Amino acid sequence: MADTNKPLLIKRYASRRLYNTETSDYVTLEDIAIFIREGREVQIVDLKSGDDLTRQYLLQIIAEHESRGESVLPVDVLTDLVRSYTTQAVSVVPQFLQASFEMLREGQSKAMENMGKANPMAAMPGFDAMRAQQEAFFKAMTGGIIPGAPTSGSEGAKEEDDLVEIKSQLAALQDKLSKMDK
Structure with a gap:
């Protein structure tokens, strides 16, 4: 069972694919949005450099929702x-x-x-x-x-x-x- 008290670690590979370290499978931005909606903290890091990319991907999720007409931000x-x-x-x-x-x-x-x-x-x-x-x-x-x-x-x-x-x-x-x- 996964420890939901610590952030779910997602690794980004050089191919830009996102890898869920808990379930050992690849995930999409929509999967990450679902984890967050379910109350899970998420941390996304670049596998090679170790850079924290969480902010960048969260902004991308917001931008995608806004562009689909799911406007939350006036x-x-x-x-x-x-x-x-x-x-x-x-x-x-x-x-x-x-x-x-x-x-x-x-x-x-x-x-x-x-x-x-x-x-x-x-x-x-x-x-x-x-x-x-x-x-x-x-x-x-x-x-x-x-x-x-x-x-x-x-x-x-x-x-x-x-x-x-x-x-x-x-x-x-x-x-x-x-x-x-x-």
């Missing part, structure tokens, strides 16, 4: 991701995305319990905090403009305070990163 999000590679925000984007997805995963079971309610996502633990964090992040990324967001009254002042807080946290992170490079 064009605006994809555009913002591309934009983040060319800005200073690249240092905070991975942490922001990871934190957002962790909050989403943690709240999934609660959302399922509340499915019968009018807005199950609003009942998800941390949803308001995640929404506020995302709004402040996008406001910072877009120079303060969030389409459809309220801009006046106490809510606007709170968002401005949140933005100031995020900017100070970003400055602190950038300072720490610059010290690590030295």
Whole structure:
């Protein structure tokens, strides 16, 4: 029986074929996607060089699903991701995305319990905090403009305070990163 607590090791041969080391057979990208959907962590390494290729193959799986019309990522999000590679925000984007997805995963079971309610996502633990964090992040990324967001009254002042807080946290992170490079 395979140990599902450690990542499933997939080796890529020079022929670009992917080899499942647990079952001793070749697998496709779709097989890997199925392993991941079933909750299995996967690590893909180049047999010859030992390089970790996991990120490259996960992106390829996402691209294939998106190209087949199984769109999960809105064009605006994809555009913002591309934009983040060319800005200073690249240092905070991975942490922001990871934190957002962790909050989403943690709240999934609660959302399922509340499915019968009018807005199950609003009942998800941390949803308001995640929404506020995302709004402040996008406001910072877009120079303060969030389409459809309220801009006046106490809510606007709170968002401005949140933005100031995020900017100070970003400055602190950038300072720490610059010290690590030295």
